[in-house]
Amino acid sequence: DAKTTQPTSMDCAEGRAANLPCNHSTISGNEYVYWYRQIHSQGPQYIIHGLKNNETNEMASLIITEDRKSSTLILPHATLRDTAVYYCIVLRAGGTSYGKLTFGQGTILTVHP
């Protein structure tokens, strides 16, 4: 599975959009981009995933560049409860690797009042 690079930390004002970048320049054609987050001491929570099209759900939007080498997770109206570590994970579809999430260091997002 492709390696990802994320900033160590980011800040965001409450009510503003939080844009979390992720680089995955070695991604291959059959690899998806997944985002999870871990709020302090809790189990990780799935947010969203995509292959090449932009995706949106009730939690967030995922923008994937045309060359698929990077992506951005957007929380449109961040709240204090969005303070968490956000993980960008690239995962191959099929085979046995799909069972294993490889968490990097992630981005610590702090939402300020």
Place this chain on the structure above:
Amino acid sequence: NAGVMQNPRHLVRRRGQEARLRCSPMKGHSHVYWYRQLPEEGLKFMVYLQKENIIDESGMPKERFSAEFPKEGPSILRIQQVVRGDSAAYFCASSPILQAPGFSSYNEQFFGPGTRLTVL
């Protein structure tokens, strides 16, 4: 629909004792994963199981650790002769039957609240 259940939530053991961590997946989920998070470190994959089968145990320490997911009942992560370095949060996740490639919910894993193991 209840989420992934883990118990106990907190477990204290003395060095040399055994620790048994239990995980009940979400209803209808037949795949279970165990991850470990050492203090101030990231989550590390340990093992991936289906009912009565270990599919991938590449992240499990070679000694003292074992996992099972029987036909009936919860998945169990067992640590024998615990040492202080085993102190960590252990998270279990489950996912439904994996669907055909291209199906959007292919690998969403649902995590439990974790078991915090403290070895004295």
